[in-house]
Amino acid sequence: MNASLFEEDDEANTPLEAEEREQLIPSYITLRxxxxxxxxxxxADAAKWLAARKRVMLHKKFLRNLHMHMFGQVWKWAGKYRHTPRNIGVDAYRIPMDVAHAIDDAKFWIANDTYSPDEIAIRFSHRLVAIHPFPNGNGRFSRMVGDLIALQLGQPRFSWGSINLVDPNETRKAYVASLHAADAHDIAPLIFFARS
Known part of the structure; x- marks a missing residue:
């Protein structure tokens, strides 16, 4: 059975506001x-774009540009911070300040070897998904950023639970549970999940 395009009970995606839904670019899309x-x-096109660039990842312009490259052929709002409330993330007016603060923290962690490279990448990825800066795509965006930081710090990309390819729903549940643990200041389950 094909799910309708904006099915409200889809837990894998943050529900979009009507004005955000209207910004879908491809007119042929009618199904999830x-x-x-x-x-x-x-x-996948964004990954090619990344491969062709020397990147400065810990910069808000780069992060917005990355989101735009990840979703800009599908959504007009790609790369633009959300202006609408969500049941997850910070209030919209706080997004620029909170992203800047997260960037400053990550730069400090790297400069001072505060955490291991994996933990720095995962902590920053978690901060981004917790802020929820964009209307949608925040999880995929934050995981890609986590991968980029890991690579920049000499580590391999994360597998993000891909070892369990048998049941994607169980993988999603494990990811969400590890995010909730990180929200409660226990980052270990998210680090474990990212390398599983």
Missing amino acids: RELNEAEQINI
């Missing part, structure tokens, strides 16, 4: 599966 495929193609 088609949206997922279009976004995945766009994300």
Whole structure:
């Protein structure tokens, strides 16, 4: 059965406001599966864009640019901070300040070897998903940023639970549970999940 495009009970995606839904670019998309495929193609294009650049990742302009490259062929709001409330994340007016604070913290952690490279990457990734700066795509965006920081710090990309390819729903549940643990200041389950 194909899920409708903006099915409200889809736990994998943050619900979009009506004004955000209207900014879908491809007119052929009518099903969630088609949206997922279009976004995945766009994300693969973003990976190619990244490979061709020397990147300065810990900068708000780079982060917004990355989100735009990940979703800009699908959504007009790609790379633009959200202006609407969510049941997750910070209030919209706080997004620029909180992103800047997260960047400053990560720069400090790197400069002072505060944490291991994996923990720095995961802590920053978690901060981004907790802020929820964009209308949607925050999880995929934050995981890609975590991978980029890990690579920049000499570590391999994270697997993000891909060892369990048998049941994607269980993988999603494990990811969400590890995010909730990190929200409660226990980062270890998220680090473990990212390397599983």
